[in-house]
Amino acid sequence: MLVAQLNGRLIEADQIDSQSKTKKLAYVCPQCHQPVIFKHGHCRIAHFSHLSRTACPFSENESQIHLAGKLRLKTDMLALGYSAVLERIFPQIDQRADVFVPDLETVLEYQCSPISFDSIKRRTQGYLKVAKRVIWILGPRYESMHYQCEMIAKFAKYHRQLGFYFICYLEKEGYFRLHFQLREMAGKLIGETQNFLNLAALLAYLKRPPRSVQPRFLGQKTVRRQLLKQLQQIQRCNLTGRHTYLPAVTDCYAFQKLFIGCPLICHGNRTGNLPIFRRSILCWRVWLMLRLFDGSRLTMSDRLLTGLFEISYDQFKIDFAQISDSKPFFKAEFRQFLIQLHDQGYLRQTVTGIQILKWPVWFTDYDQKRLFIMTAPRLL
Ligand SMILES: [Zn+2]
Structure with missing residues (x-):
């Protein structure tokens, strides 16, 4: 620590003059009032440290x-x-x-x-x-x-x-x-x-x-490389049973879909997405994709959409120590996803909600998707 108490007054280690440096003065810790010693030298910063180990929270090794x-x-x-x-x-x-x-x-x-x-x-x-x-x-x-x-x-x-x-x-x-x-x-x-x-x-x-x-703005080459990398990671997880993507893989099975074959739009957008998702935005988007396009309905009301959003927020949010409310960021990402789905012709906004226009096609397996990523002229 850099501050100690001497005769009831606070004193900073770098303000101790050369005369006092050599004297043994009765410095104490301002918190626990136990004796501390003044340490100084040519190659180290002048500071104080507790004479003996104490329960004082400020006696840590700095x-x-x-x-x-x-x-x-x-x-x-x-x-x-x-x-x-x-x-x-x-x-x-x-x-x-x-x-x-x-x-x-x-x-x-x-x-x-x-x-x-x-x-x-x-x-x-x-x-x-x-x-x-x-x-x-x-x-x-x-x-x-x-x-x-x-x-x-x-x-x-x-x-x-x-x-x-x-x-x-x-x-x-x-x-x-x-x-x-x-x-x-x-x-x-x-x-x-x-x-x-x-x-x-x-x-x-x-x-x-x-x-x-x-x-x-990331170039197609960078995007391609990163997508291939992510695909490999998923494949490795599938083979080794590592749990990173396991909940998403299991969720897809329930919908009779192959996680690794999810449409490219699930991987995010081209400039990148906010870093607010547990695991990856991919898991969140796939989760939504399965429920937005479950085949049983052609329209979805705003109320249902909001409900879906709330469940996904609870499931995929991460807690931040410096940001009190992460929901607005999630909402922005949700809007962004709907806009991207709209731009690619999957749905359209109506007065009361959304209408499904076409169903996204899933890749049949790893190889087919990999080939697509390697050869498609435009990605994401
Ligand atoms: Zn102390």
């Missing part, structure tokens, strides 16, 4: 990267002209913010170690009781273009123009990286990135992104 990151966040906020408090303790929620910016009522957290979904959700909700906003900034361990669904669930926020996004701070390189327009393309999570020299530049970008920011 990495140098984490210490450096916290200092950097504070420095950047000071440079912006705001006051910034290191390791601010909020007794009412029993939490300690890495950096608190009172003027903006904002908590900045630099997350370097692994953290469970429940902890991150609980801590976020705690901070929101004492601050307007909490910004999680992720450490180097999280920096990767191989996005994981769990990570998006824990850290992603939503921005009208930038879509789903999260922020990393690369301590060694000294810059911030924004990952934005996070989306799913045929089973793979993709996104765009932009680097910023300091937090001020990044916050300004979030406040007013340039108009030109759009999700990349």
Whole structure:
């Protein structure tokens, strides 16, 4: 930790002058009031640590990267002209913010170690009781273009123009990286990135992104490659009995359909879809497809459609720690799917609901679908 108490006053480790550095002063932890020792040296960041192992929540082993990151966040906020408090303790929620910016009522957290979904959700909700906003900034361990669904669930926020996004701070390189327009393309999570020299530049970008920011339009070649990859994954799951797609496979059997043979439209759209689906958007769209086109009816009322949507939402949504309500995103995807089905001539909107115009044709097997994906001039 970077802050300790000395004679009832808070003191920051990097503000201890050279005279006091060598003295053995009675620093204590501001939380548990147990003695802490001041550690400093040429190659490490000055900090305090508990003299003995205690039950204190702040006695964890902190990495140098984490210490450096916290200092950097504070420095950047000071440079912006705001006051910034290191390791601010909020007794009412029993939490300690890495950096608190009172003027903006904002908590900045630099997350370097692994953290469970429940902890991150609980801590976020705690901070929101004492601050307007909490910004999680992720450490180097999280920096990767191989996005994981769990990570998006824990850290992603939503921005009208930038879509789903999260922020990393690369301590060694000294810059911030924004990952934005996070989306799913045929089973793979993709996104765009932009680097910023300091937090001020990044916050300004979030406040007013340039108009030109759009999700990349993926070429047919990329789409084809990803579709083939997803097809192979499904085939592997079928062969090895891995459970990723098992519920979808079983559901299809009940409708006497082969999951792997589902129409191409089930795989999503060409620019990618919101990363809001348990497993993949594919499972959700197939689930809907089976029920929209079950052969027993030619029309479906809005009431029935809404019912279908609600069931699918409960079944396929993922929980987000930073986003309180994911339903509007699901609704947008539902609308998008109906529009795509309309554009491809499967249905049309009526005054009271939808009317089925033609039934989607399923592929007979893996090989037939694979051949189609490889040779079709236009996909999705
Ligand atoms: Zn303590």
